[in-house]
Amino acid sequence: MTDVVAFCGLPSRPWLDRVLRRRRLAKAAVGFLASEATDPQTWRAGPWPWSPWTLKEGVLRTFTALGAPAAVAATLRDLIVGATGRQHRCKDHRYWGLARTLDSPTLRARLRAAATDGAEPTRLRARFVLWLLEHPEHRTDGRGWRRWLRTEGRPLPDRLARLDIAALRRPADAAAALAGVPAPDVAAVLESLEFGPAIQIVALLDPVVAAGALAGMDRLRAAQTLRRLPEPAAAAVLRHVP
Incomplete structure (x- = not known):
C-alpha cells in the first residue's frame, strides 16, 4: 500500500524517482488496479488510507502522465480492454485517457474486436475509446461520453x-x-x-x-x-x- 501511495506522488514529487525504484512502484500500482478487476468487493473493503476510488484515480492519472514501464504496459492494456467489457465503475473514465498514453496497433485491434463482438454496452464503450484515440481533443469523462452517445454512438432519431x-x-x-x-x-x-x-x-x-x-x-x-x-x-x- 505504501508503494501505491508513493506511485501516485511521482508527478508532484519527482525526487521519489531517485529514491525509490519506479518499476517496483509501478508493479504495486498495477497490482492495485488488477485487484479491483478480479475481486472488486474485497478491493472496496481493503485497508486503504483514502477512498479506493481516489487511489484508483491517482494511479491511472500517474500512468497517463508518466507512461508505463514495459514490464506492466501489457497488463495495463488488458485492464483497459477489460474495463470496456464490464458494468461501468467509478473512475473508469481514467482508463480512456490511459489508452491514449498506451496507444498501439495491438490495443486498437483488441478494442475493434470488443466493438463488434460484445454486448451493446461493451460495443459502445469500445467504440468510444477508439473514437477518443482518433480525437485527442475531446473529453474522456461522463460529459464527453454523453455527447458522443448523442452524436456518434447512438444518434437520436431526427425528431x-x-x-x-x-x-x-x-x-x-x-x-x-x-x-x-x-x-x-x-x-x-x-x-x-x-x-x-x-x-x-x-x-x-x-x-x-x-x-x-x-x-x-x-x-x-x-x-x-x-x-x-x-x-x-x-x-x-x-x-x-x-
Whole structure:
C-alpha cells in the first residue's frame, strides 16, 4: 500500500524517482488496479488510507502522465480492454485517457474486436475509446461520453435530435415530446443527458413509459436515476419495472 501511495506522488514529487525504484512502484500500482478487476468487493473493503476510488484515480492519472514501464504496459492494456467489457465503475473514465498514453496497433485491434463482438454496452464503450484515440481533443469523462452517445454512438432519431437542449431548459416539453416514443429511444435520450435534466424528465413521464426506458438503460445509470427520483415518482415507476 505504501508503494501505491508513493506511485501516485511521482508527478508532484519527482525526487521519489531517485529514491525509490519506479518499476517496483509501478508493479504495486498495477497490482492495485488488477485487484479491483478480479475481486472488486474485497478491493472496496481493503485497508486503504483514502477512498479506493481516489487511489484508483491517482494511479491511472500517474500512468497517463508518466507512461508505463514495459514490464506492466501489457497488463495495463488488458485492464483497459477489460474495463470496456464490464458494468461501468467509478473512475473508469481514467482508463480512456490511459489508452491514449498506451496507444498501439495491438490495443486498437483488441478494442475493434470488443466493438463488434460484445454486448451493446461493451460495443459502445469500445467504440468510444477508439473514437477518443482518433480525437485527442475531446473529453474522456461522463460529459464527453454523453455527447458522443448523442452524436456518434447512438444518434437520436431526427425528431429527438435536439431534445437534449429542450430538456436542459424545459423538462416538461421534453417529457411531452417523448410521449409515444419507443422505450429504447427514450432510454437513449435519458442516457445522453446530465442526471438533473434526466431525472426531471423521468418524474414527468407516464410511469409505464419511464419503467420501460429505465429497463433499457445501463443498470447502474437506471439505479442511480431511481434513487434520485422523488419517492412518490420512484414508487410509481417501480410498480412497472420488469
